[in-house]
Amino acid sequence: METITNLIKDTPIPKMVKVRQNFDKTCIPESDIPGIITRELDRPEIGGKIQPGQKIAITCGSRGINHNAVMARAIVDFVKSKGAEPYIVAAMGSHGGATAEGQLQILKDYGVTEEAMGCPVKSSMETVQIGISGMRHQPVFMDKNASEADGIILFNRIKPHTSFRGPYESGLMKMMAIGLGKQKGAESIHHQSPAIMHELVEEYGRTILENAPVLGGIAIIENAYDDTYLIKGLSPEEIISEEPKLKEISYKTIAHLLFDKCDVLVVDKIGKNISGDGMDPNVSGRFVQPKYCSGGIQAEKCVILDLTDETHGNAQGIGLAEVTTRRLFNKMKLEMTYPTGVTNTFLHLMKIPMIMDNDREALQLALMCCPEAEDHDHMKMIRIPNTAHIGVIEISEGMLPLVENNPNFEVLTEPYDLPFDENGNLF
Known part of the structure; x- marks a missing residue:
């Protein structure tokens, strides 16, 4: 790497400003969350269907949801209050390395354990065929543990999807179609044309609603600061009619960068707990399938520095960047990363960008290789912790004119040099 180091060593890194x-x-x-969940479930259309002694499966996925364990426990407690027997099932497609143990570990990371929930937590990759999809006549699979329940309560966040647009994106319908489908069900959808993904999610989800004892679900919307914005209980009929409306609300509440473009976007960490693609393209602008989705900032170069601990070495999404670090590369576990790619067919998400020895060199390489930059003396660089937390970010000094006197921004510091340690890494 000495040759590359010499080529980029004189590339200046702009001063940054925290905004x-x-x-x-x-x-x-x-403190209000358990009471709201109890109220939303305690309706004749949902909780009124639960009978004493019934076994009720509660779905938990791999997406990071604020207060995840608090919400899951509230659903468990409600089911118990009806005299029924709750248990939690992992509903996350092929995540966790497509193994039961890996998915159980993800739930544990979120605080969803048998001790914390006060009920069994079941994880298996075994599925059963629950029905045949209505339009395309394809077999639809569902988690075996969930299929054995007398009733199923779905629990998931509603948000824009990262690779397709449609009435139902990330939410309860997709959790049924792909999450409960486990690896086998997720693969059966992803191995069809990406152009019809939105149709398949609805078609497979409706098939499960028609053939499985789904009692309803708890839908969560978060605000731009990752806090709980809305909690809504939906009956099976309301999942069909109301989830699209909740999705539209989520488009208005999600965080996004309030800039149209930049030269270099630096993302400190990516991970499956942040987004299905490691980083949310609705923020980064790096879409898996730009033919079907658009949005986010337009960055000429993207640098990813590290992985979250919660992703357990799954570096899906790294292929959407041009530059990364040896630190991240050393943390990447192929056995965790590759199964998701085999399932969703987006193999380019796993491609390895240029690997630099440290953060400083990663930034210098990206900055040097921006031929379309308007002004190399005032490079526009943005640094974010991850795509889920962009309330406070860093921008280069050259971007100050874009935020001064703008009510959507608050300048927090004077310009400063980024702090690198003796190994050239940010701290």
Whole structure:
């Protein structure tokens, strides 16, 4: 790497400024969450169907949800209050390395354990065929543990998807079609044309609603600061009619960078707990299938520095960047990363970008290789912790004119040099 180091060593790294992006801070306090979930479930259309002694499966996925364990426990407690027997099932497609143990570990990381929940937590990759899809006549699979329940309560966050657009994106319908489908069900959908993904999610989800004892679900919307914005209980019929409306609300509440473009976007960490693609393209602008999705910032170069601990070495999404670090590469576990790619067929998500020995060199390489930059003396660089937390970000000094006197921003510091340690890494 000495040759590359010599080529880029004189590339200046711009001074940075810390700024706050101002979004709607409306949220539900954690203390109010159990009561709201109880109220939403305690309707004749949902909780009224639960009978004493019934076995009720509660789905938990791999997406990071704020207060995940608090919400799951509230659903468990509600089921118990009806005299029924709850248990939690891992509903996350092929995530966790497509193994039962890997998916159980993901739930544990979120605080969803048998001790914390007060009920069994079941994880298996075994599925059963629950029905035949209505339009395309394809077999639809569902988690065996869930299929053995007398009733199923879905629990998931509603948000824009990262690779397709449609009435139902990330939410309860997709959790049924792909999450409960486990690796086998997820593969059967992903191995069909990406152009019809939105149709397949609805078709397979409806098939499960028609053939499995789904009682309803708890849908969560978060605000731009990752706090709980809305909790809504939906009956099976309301999943069909109301989830698309909730999705539209989520488009208005999600975080996004309040800039149209930059030269270099630096993302400190990616991970499956942040987004299905490691980093949310609705923020980064790096879409898996740009033919079917668009949005986010337009960055000429993207640098990814590290992985979250919660992703357990799954570096899916690394292929959407041009530059990364040896630190990340050393943490990447192929046995965790590759199964998701085999399932969703997006193999380019696993490609390895140029690997630099440290953070400084990664930034210098990206900055040097921006031929379309308008002004190399005032490079536009943005650094974010991850795509889920962009309330406070860093921007290069050359971007200050874009935020001064802008009510959507608050400048928090004077320009400063990025702090690198003796190994050239940021701290």
